[in-house]
Amino acid sequence: MSSQPRAALTRLLPYLTQAQAPLTREVEVRDEFGQRRTIHIPAERPLTLFVDKREVVTLMTLGASPELLALGYLRNQRLVESLDDVDSITVDWDVEAAAVKTRRGASPGIGARTARRIVTTGCGQGTMFGNWMDELDALRLPSAAAARIHQATLHTLNDAMRQTDSVHRRAGSVHGCALFRGSEMLKFVEDVGRHNAIDTIAGWMWLHGDSPLGQGADKIFYTTGRLTSEMVMKSAQLGVPIVISRNGVTQMGYELACKLGMTLFGRASQRHFICYCGFDRFDADPEPERSPVRVVST
């Protein structure tokens, strides 16, 4: 037996509860035919985040993975520096709270971090604490030689997203996102907000830390939501160089992605897509052109 203490070899992961709550509810509605119908709608509930008993924020969420959401929020907002600082996350839906206990007491930077707010597009007004923009220059994505995607893979991912059993399929009105390695779906998350969904992915990756699952370089991020500045930045901070959306891009999302050398796809559906930038990572295998419609005058 080695004399080295075991704690030095294994990583002490935070304790996370596994709080459950219904993700949809039934409501009785009327349609254009005057008929009563029963449909499902997605849940939306407040989750107030406390760090060492200090209230930080209230997130409105579907509630599928509240512990990972809390963890990813702490990570993405830079409220906690390292996973090692997190002792436990206890979610209790009865009081709609996520209590985060840290190992070293509250992050000393938390006061300064929460002092400056940026309300992001987010199809709404997301909050980013701190100065993300200042951190941009330090971000390095893997080279185009190291991280590539083939057109056939893109179609496979479209299919995988479409075929995943989801709250969206039952109830609509949620955003989905997923982390892929090649064609393999590693994690699928849905939430009422697409920022929550990517934060949850960030929490999941953080838990996997130094293992290959925790690294972004060989991953592809897929979202059903739009690619605004914040979505591009969050992907870059996770180190993920290829991002696909079923939706479109905004100017700032586009310009950030260009600057970061990220490969962005939008309007991805079935066999269609647009590649906005980062063409050098993309192994195109063009679809045959549709034959032009012949107009025959009679």
Added chain:
Amino acid sequence: MSSQPRAALTRLLPYLTQAQAPLTREVEVRDEFGQRRTIHIPAERPLTLFVDKREVVTLMTLGASPELLALGYLRNQRLVESLDDVDSITVDWDVEAAAVKTRRGASPGIGARTARRIVTTGCGQGTMFGNWMDELDALRLPSAAAARIHQATLHTLNDAMRQTDSVHRRAGSVHGCALFRGSEMLKFVEDVGRHNAIDTIAGWMWLHGDSPLGQGADKIFYTTGRLTSEMVMKSAQLGVPIVISRNGVTQMGYELACKLGMTLFGRASQRHFICYCGFDRFDADPEPERSPVRVVST
């Protein structure tokens, strides 16, 4: 001539700049056929809001109506109590700032208001300062007898939204919303975030103050975005009793609307829709049922 001073009769409106910025830009992309194409994408730019030189927030916006957005944000977040308190809003895109000057100095409540954050669904994480939930009980919408909508009007509004020349039509990836009185479109707004869009409508209504245009009771609010809790609450705070979305609803949006006695429509498109609640305001004129498809075995 009356001896009454003119200032008592007319309302002193705030001075607003009319800052302009391009709403779209062209980018060269590649599609699934391997073709280079030039498309338009919507602008997204930061707008930092200062109230009496105090930095409040940075909003990410399309930039179509920055002054009204700033005004509506102040209103909806309760950062300024009355339009009369606003002396001017000066937007300068060169420095990406909206400088609000108040008439009585900074709102005394602004420190307390900004201390508590709720990050809302917003398809992201919107910020609401203060305790909106506490104000819910005070909200009163007009009775079903006073504010109604006919099925034919609903179809007319769908058509009006579809036919409006828009950034969405040119570039996609923005949310649109509009304020209607009957079938008349009073104001149409687009933004990268749907919360920004409704805030802009709120700013426009505030400017019209006590005039019929400024009142919500006889208005209909139409949005292309989802009806989450915050969207329902913002509509209710504007006094608008009927809300239509091209999209769906979340559980909290639904439950709030029920509690408030609001009439909610979703999935509105062409002649289709779902009425989620507030049926008593709705004059149904049901579509004829589609004939069932006959399957003939051969």
